[in-house]
Amino acid sequence: MTDERDPPEIPLEPFPVYRQVSPFPPLSETGVRTAGDPPSDWNQGADAHDLPTRENRLATLGRIAFPPAPPLDDEGVAARDLRWTSRTIVIVTAFMLVFNAVSPLNWSRQQAPGWVQGTVQQVSEVWVNQLAVFGVDMPRQGVREAWMAARDARFVGQEPVPTAP
Amino acid sequence: MLFPTLAFGIFFLFVYFTAWSLDRENGRRKLFLLLASWFFFAQWDWRFVALLIASAVLNWAVAALIAKRMRDHPDGRRAWLVGLGVAVNLLILGFFKYYGFFIEQAGELLTQFGWERDLPLLQIVLPVGISFFTFQGISYVVDVHRGKTPPAKSLVDVMLLMSFFPHLVAGPIVRASDLLPQFDRAPRLTRAMATHGLLLIVWGLFKKTVIATELSVNLVDPVFFDPSAYSAFDIAAATYGYAVQIYCDFSAYSDMAIGLAALLGYSFPRNFDQPYRASSMQSFWRRWHISLSSWLRDYLYVPLGGGKKGLISSCINVFITMVLGGLWHGAAWTFLAWGALHGGVQVIERLGRAAFGDRKVVPTVVGVLVTFHIVCLGWILFRAENFDLAMAMLQGLGRIGPVTMLTPLLLTLIVGGLAMHWLPPRAIEGVAERLKAAPSITLALLIGAAFLLIEAVRPEGVAPFIYFQF
Numbered sequence: 001m002t003d004e005r006d007p008p009e010i011p012l013e014p015f016p017v018y019r020q021v022s023p024f025p026p027l028s029e030t031g032v033r034t035a036g037d038p039p040s041d042w043n044q045g046a047d048a049h050d051l052p053t054r055e056n057r058l059a060t061l062g063r064i065a066f067p068p069a070p071p072l073d074d075e076g077v078a079a080r081d082l083r084w085t086s087r088t089i090v091i092v093t094a095f096m097l098v099f100n101a102v103s104p105l106n107w108s109r110q111q112a113p114g115w116v117q118g119t120v121q122q123v124s125e126v127w128v129n130q131l132a133v134f135g136v137d138m139p140r141q142g143v144r145e146a147w148m149a150a151r152d153a154r155f156v157g158q159e160p161v162p163t164a165p
Numbered sequence: 166m167l168f169p170t171l172a173f174g175i176f177f178l179f180v181y182f183t184a185w186s187l188d189r190e191n192g193r194r195k196l197f198l199l200l201a202s203w204f205f206f207a208q209w210d211w212r213f214v215a216l217l218i219a220s221a222v223l224n225w226a227v228a229a230l231i232a233k234r235m236r237d238h239p240d241g242r243r244a245w246l247v248g249l250g251v252a253v254n255l256l257i258l259g260f261f262k263y264y265g266f267f268i269e270q271a272g273e274l275l276t277q278f279g280w281e282r283d284l285p286l287l288q289i290v291l292p293v294g295i296s297f298f299t300f301q302g303i304s305y306v307v308d309v310h311r312g313k314t315p316p317a318k319s320l321v322d323v324m325l326l327m328s329f330f331p332h333l334v335a336g337p338i339v340r341a342s343d344l345l346p347q348f349d350r351a352p353r354l355t356r357a358m359a360t361h362g363l364l365l366i367v368w369g370l371f372k373k374t375v376i377a378t379e380l381s382v383n384l385v386d387p388v389f390f391d392p393s394a395y396s397a398f399d400i401a402a403a404t405y406g407y408a409v410q411i412y413c414d415f416s417a418y419s420d421m422a423i424g425l426a427a428l429l430g431y432s433f434p435r436n437f438d439q440p441y442r443a444s445s446m447q448s449f450w451r452r453w454h455i456s457l458s459s460w461l462r463d464y465l466y467v468p469l470g471g472g473k474k475g476l477i478s479s480c481i482n483v484f485i486t487m488v489l490g491g492l493w494h495g496a497a498w499t500f501l502a503w504g505a506l507h508g509g510v511q512v513i514e515r516l517g518r519a520a521f522g523d524r525k526v527v528p529t530v531v532g533v534l535v536t537f538h539i540v541c542l543g544w545i546l547f548r549a550e551n552f553d554l555a556m557a558m559l560q561g562l563g564r565i566g567p568v569t570m571l572t573p574l575l576l577t578l579i580v581g582g583l584a585m586h587w588l589p590p591r592a593i594e595g596v597a598e599r600l601k602a603a604p605s606i607t608l609a610l611l612i613g614a615a616f617l618l619i620e621a622v623r624p625e626g627v628a629p630f631i632y633f634q635f
Contacts, residue, residue, distance in 0.1 A: 078353040082185060085359035085428070087605040088612070093178065095613030100620045107171040110625075143621035150574045151383075158568060 098136055101128045166208040168421045169374050169623075176205065177425065180330075184429055191351040195325050198429070202330040206293075213292040216257070217328055223253055224302040225323040228309040232316040243310065250306035258299040261292055266496030294334040296493055298327045300460055305341040307464055314342040322348050331422040331429075335415070337436040337456035344431065352430025360608065361597040362427030367615045368593060369420035372413035374623040376578050380410040382624060384575050389548055392557040396566025400558055406575065407544050408537075409582030412440065415454070439586040441540070444532030446510040449540060461490050476519050483515065484508035494547070499555060503546040510539055 072080060096103070105124035111117040131137060166173050180201045187194040203214045227250035234243045305326065308314040317323045322345055332339050388395050388403035395403070419436035426433045436456050443449035450458040466486040472479035484505070491504015517526065527535070549555035589595065600608055 074353075078355070081356045081359065082188075082354050084356060084605050085354055086182070086185070088359070088363070088609045089178070089181065089428075091606060091609030092613045092616065095609065096616055096620075099613070099617050103171055103620060106625065140617060140621045143618060147622040151379075151572070153573050155568065155571075155573060158572075 098131065100140060101131050102137065102140070166205055168418065168425075169370050176201075181428060185354070188351050188430075191348075192321075194351065195321055195348060198330075199321060199325045199328060202325070202328040202333060205330040206328065206333060209293045216261075216292055216295075217298060218324065220254070220257060220298060220302055221324040221327045222320065224250060224305050224327070225317065225320050227253075227306050228316045228323070231306070231310050235312075247306060247310045251303050254299045254303045254306075258295060261295055263492075263496045297336050297338055298333065300338050300457075300493075301327050301340070304338070304460060304464060308341055314340075314345060317341070317345055318349070329426070329431075331425040331431075332433060335418045335422075336454070337419050337422065337433055338460050339433055339456070340460075343434060347431050354428070354430045356601040357597060358427045358430070358432070360601040361594060362424040363608070363612055364593050364597050364600070365420040365424030365427070367612060367619070369417035369424065370616070371417075371619050372420070372582075373417035374619060376582050377410045377414040377417065378624055380406045380413075380575060380578055380582075383572075384570050385410055385548070388570060389550075389554065389558070392554060392561045395561060395564075395570060396568065397562050397564050398566075398568045399570040400561040400564075402568075402571040402575065402579065404541050404545055404558070405579050405583075407548050408441070408541050409579050411544065411547075412437070413582055439588075439590060441537050441583060441586045442533060443536050444529050445514055445536055446507060446539065447514055449536055450507070450511075457490070457493075461486050465489060476515065480512040480515055483511050487511060497551075499546045499549060499552060502552075503543050506539070506543050506546065 101124070104120060105128055108117050108121035108124055111120075128137070166176065180198070184194055184198060184201075187197055203217070206217060207214050227246060231243050231246050231250075234241055234246065305314070305317075305323065309316050317326070325348060326339075326341055326344050327333075329339075329344070384399075384406045385403050388399055389407070392400055416437040423433045423435070434456060436454060438452040438455065440449055440453035443452050466482055469482040469485060470478055471482060485508070487508030488501060488504040491500045491502070491507070494500045494503070545555050545558050549558060600611070
C-alpha cells in the first residue's frame with residue numbers, strides 16, 4: 001500500500017472509482033429544526049448508593065445469621081472441586097451397587113474358590129435377591145435382553161443362529 | 166488386573182481416596198502412588214516389579230551422572246554416558262522381547278548353511294509393558310542430555326515416572342518433560358479435569374468392552390484363525406472389523422489411562438486423534454499412537470539425520486524408522502513387513518510431494534479411502550499369526566460364498582466404530598465443558614446410567630488389551 005495515486009491507465013472497473021453522492025442534502029442545509037436533548041435531571045451532589053432501600057426483614061436476619069462465605073482462594077476452589085468429584089464418584093458407586101448388583105456376583109463366580117470368593121458370593125447373592133424384590137434389576141435385564149436379541153438377529157436369507165443342543 | 170474389571174475398580178477407589186487424603190504431603194502421596202503402581206504391576210508377576218525398579222534406578226543414575234558432568238564440565242563429552250544408558254535399556258528390551266526370535270532365526274540360518282547347532286533357547290516371560298517403560302527410560306536419559314528436561318529431583322520421581330499405573334502397561338509413553346514437573350507440586354483437581362476424566366473412562370470402557378470385545382470374539386478371531394473357511398464378505402468384514410477393534414481397544418486404554426490420571430490430578434498427552442480420517446500415511450501417524458510416533462521421530466528419525474540431508478536421505482530414514490517401529494510391536498516378520506509397508510508408503514508420499522509440491526493431486530475423500538485401505542492391508546499383516554495366514558486372508562478376498570459371520574449388529578458396530586472418526590474433533594472435551602457446571606448428582610446419575618448400559622451389554626469377562634503384548 002502506498003500514498004501515491006493509482007496510475008490512470010489501470011482500469012478499476014467493475015468497482016466504483018468514486019464516492020457515491022447522497023441524493024439527500026445535509027440536514028443543516030434543509031432548514032428543518034430538530035429537537036435537542038432534554039435538560040438533564042441528574043443531581044450532581046447525590047450518590048446512588050445513599051438512596052434509601054427497603055430490604056426484606058427475613059433477608060436481613062438471614063444475612064446476619066448466615067453471613068455469606070468469603071470468596072474462595074485457589075486452595076478453596078481446589079478443595080471444593082475435589083469434594084464435588086468425590087461426591088460424584090461415591091454416588092456412581094452407590095448407583096452401580098444398586099442397579100448393577102449382579103456384577104460382584106458374576107465376578108465372584110469367576111474367581112478361584114477361597115474364603116474371599118465364598119464370602120463375596122454369599123453376600124452378593126443375598127444382595128441381588130433382596131434388590132430383585134424391588135425390581136431394580138429390571139433395567140439391566142431389559143437392556144441385556146434387547147442386546148442379546150440384536151446379537152442373534154441375522155440378515156434376510158442368512159442362516160439362523162445355531163441353537164445349543 | 167485389567168482396567169475394565171471390578172477388581173481394578175475397587176483398587177482405583179482405594180487409590181483415589183487415599184491419594185487425595187495425602188494431598189498436603191506431596192512426598193508421601195508420590196510414595197503411596199508408587200507402591201500402588203507396583204502392587205498393580207505385581208498382579209501379573211511380582212518379578213516384573215524388580216525389573217521395573219532396576220530399570221528406573223539405572224536411568225536415574227545415568228541421568229544424574231549426565232547432569233553432574235554437565236555441571237562440572239559443560240563442554241566435556243558425555244555422549245558415551247547417553248550411549249550407555251540407551252544401550253542398557255535396549256539390552257533389557259532386546260533380551261526379554263527379541264532373544265527368542267533372534268536365536269530362532271540364527272538357528273534356521275545356520276541350518277540352511279549346514280551348521281546345525283543347539284542354540285541356548287530360554288523360556289523367557291515377556292514382562293507386560295516392557296516396551297513402554299524402556300522407551301520412557303530412554304527418552305528421560307536423552308532429554309536430560311539434550312537439556313530438554315532437568316534431572317529428576319529424587320529417585321522416587323523417576324520410579325513413579327516409569328511405574329505410574331495408568332500408563333504403565335500400554336502407554337501412552339509419557340515423557341519426563343510432561344510428567345516430572347507435575348510431580349514437583351501437589352496436584353490440584355478441577356471440575357473440568359474430573360468431568361473430562363470420568364467421560365474418558367466411560368467412553369473408553371464402551372469402546373473396549375462393547376465394540377472391541379464383541380468384534381473380536383464374534384468376527385475377527387474366528388476369521389483370522391481359519392480364513393480358508395470363510396467367504397470374501399466375511400474376510401472383508403473381519404479386516405474392517407479388526408481396524409475398528411484395534412482402534413477401539415488401544416484408544417480405549419489410552420482414554421482410560423488419561424481419565425484415571427486426570428482423576429488423580431495429573432495430565433497425560435493425547436494419544437489418538439481420529440486416525441482413520443487421515444488422508445495420507447504421514448497424517449495417519451500424526452493421529453495414531455501419537456506418543457509412539459513422536460517418540461520415534463525425536464529419538465530415532467531425527468538422530469538418523471531426519472530430512473536435513475535431502476530427499477533420498479529422508480526417505481531412507483523414514484523407512485528405517487517405520488521398520489524399527491514395526492519391530493517394536495513384536496518380534497515377528499509380520500510386524501517387520503507391517504512397518505515396511507507403512508515406511509514404503511510414506512516414502513512414496515514424500516517422493517510424490519517432491520514431484521508435485523504441495524499441490525493437491527487427489528481429492529481428500531480419495532486420499533482418506535486409499536489411506537484407510539492401505540492401513541487395513543497393514544492390519545492383516547499385523548493381526549495374522551504368520552505370512553501364510555496373511556496370504557490366506559488376501560486370497561480369500563476373491564472367494565465367493567455365503568455370509569456366515571457378519572451379522573447386522575456386527576455391521577452396525579463396524580460402521581459405528583468408523584463413524585466415530587467423524588464426530589467433532591474435541592467432542593468429549595466439549596461435553597465435559599458443558600457438564601462441569603452440573604450438580605454432582607446430575608453428573609453421577611448420567612455416568613452411572615452410562616456404566617449400567619455398558620455393563621448390561623458387555624460380554625462376560627474381558628479380553629486383555631491388544632497392546633499388552635507389546
